[in-house]
Amino acid sequence: MYQYNDFDSAFLAERNVQFRAQVERRIDGSLTEDEFKPLRLMNGLYLQLHAYMLRVAIPYGTLSANQMDKLALLAEKWDKGYGHFTTRQNIQYNWPKLNDVPDMLDALAEVNLHAIQTSGNTIRNVTADHFAGAAADEVADPRPVAELIRQWSTDHPEFQALPRKFKIAVSGALENDRAVIKAHDIGLYIVKNDAGELGYQIVVGGGLGRTPMIGKTLKEFVKQEDLLSYLEATVSVWNLLGRRDNKYKARIKITVHEHGIEEIRQRVEDRFQLIRPTFGGFDVALLKDIEAFFANPEFKSASTDGYTATYDADPLFRSWADANLAAHKNADYSIVTISLKKHGDTPGDASADQMRAMAELARQYGHDELRISHEQNVILPHVHKSDLPVIYAALREQELHTANIGLISDIIACPGMDYCALATARSIPVAQEIATRFDDLKLEHDIGHLQIKISGCINACGHHHVGHIGILGLDRAGVENYQITLGGDATNTAAVGQRVGPGFAYDEIVPAIERTVQGYLELRQDQNETFIQTFNRVGMAPFKAYIYPEAQANAA
């Protein structure tokens, strides 16, 4: 893992001293709220529905065991004993007090964590494939370049007052996008050219929110040594062209849409040619240095017979292994996804005890590494198969053994109106009810791969547009109302889901989802055809008949 140097540590310490003084000046009246608000947002501190919320960055989703322990400490000491992992690979604390936040930031800095650029009109926390460095299918580990981008973008003087927030994601697996690359302002796929050189395919102008758009390829191949100057040119062009007259049109996706990808490409090329000479090679040298921190851990050699025996003998372990393990580049190892989606629990929440337990597993069996996925789960990226039975047993003790990764109860849900000041309806209880309902029906494994994503407002933090089934909560004349979209896709074949029709009241949405899934079970060709495959084959109309049976009956 990357280790911060003295400069990084001093930077965090100085920043926290500044913020402590700013908090003191707000409390003693020297600063008005209007003056203080941008300062607190620069340090990840929001004011939400019931309390402040502190959003902590987890750069490219990577954590050490000590860092996870520190997140647990914050939850226990300054919050209500839990934290909420988000679709941006951040963790949010929902109940801090203003006076305590400087202490929380100091505690984070002890393990090189912070809340910088988790808010505001700047380049946000850089996200990456949560299987980075471990996946069998990746071209290269995306974390070194994500770290390089983090260093370049942190407090970048040109990009502290952008038209709007700006999100960058990196994937090293072109064919298996696990980072929703095409729904980011800039998405990078690490690719190889015909000469076998590593470089980057640059995707620009993706994003969800009120105007969902799938990103377009800005350039098929950018050399490693040109990356930062190309990114700087791209953000710079948008900084100039971006719509500051209307916050809803200020994202780069609108700029690309209004000007066209050809004009944007030409402007970026022009800017790139101008600034390229100012990048004197230090960035390339830095990337090489960073790569050394992400070298493979020392994989052990041991028999996997114990794993095989347990797999054959224990159906519960087998069910968990089938759902929650992924192929590692070392055949004797597995990638373990720990579900934070126990049926009926809040998606993405982990208690302090659970965080400590996961940290200890990483320390003992996982080469001291954890990842946070944009799907709100936790990953142990490097686990020898012989250790899987004991890990499963430890997870059971913490109720972290739910075998549902990629299944219908592995739901992404934003905090919604239960916490968020922007929300127009709740998300969490809808997710809880769907998960509980399908657990009761014992249909989950028969249904197979199906992604439900729920947002409590049009800003789409729950990624509902790219859910196979998307749910958007809205306020309709003072009551919660939920729209369903179908056919969204978050992978390298990304697509925005289509709205089905009129929305549903709060107590109608779970039955509507149940009818949708029932329709799939009846429409699918066989058990191997997934929900999204069935939808893409038959289209909206047959599903609509299941979702609105009364309309169907009236039309008959």
Added chain:
Amino acid sequence: MARAFTPKVITANHLLEGDVIYMTDTGEWTRQMAEAVLLTDEADADVRLIEAQQQAATTVGVYLADAKADENGNPSPTHFREEFRRVGPSNYFHGKQAEA
């Protein structure tokens, strides 16, 4: 014809703790909506809002929220958002529901 004025309460978040507060009839701040003053006169509401906004050492984000009198004559929410602010989140027994 002048539009009818919907009764209001003055609400905000507390500067230090961030939790939801309401203005009482005496101009103090309370955590309980039932103890808030229900303002039925528009001019009175506007004046009290200005007074509340001047208390920046205590409050953040002061605004007028629609309300109605419940069976006891106390203010209660007319919109589900204000109901969640009054009670707390639905996934944990946290917030005001735990403090009551």
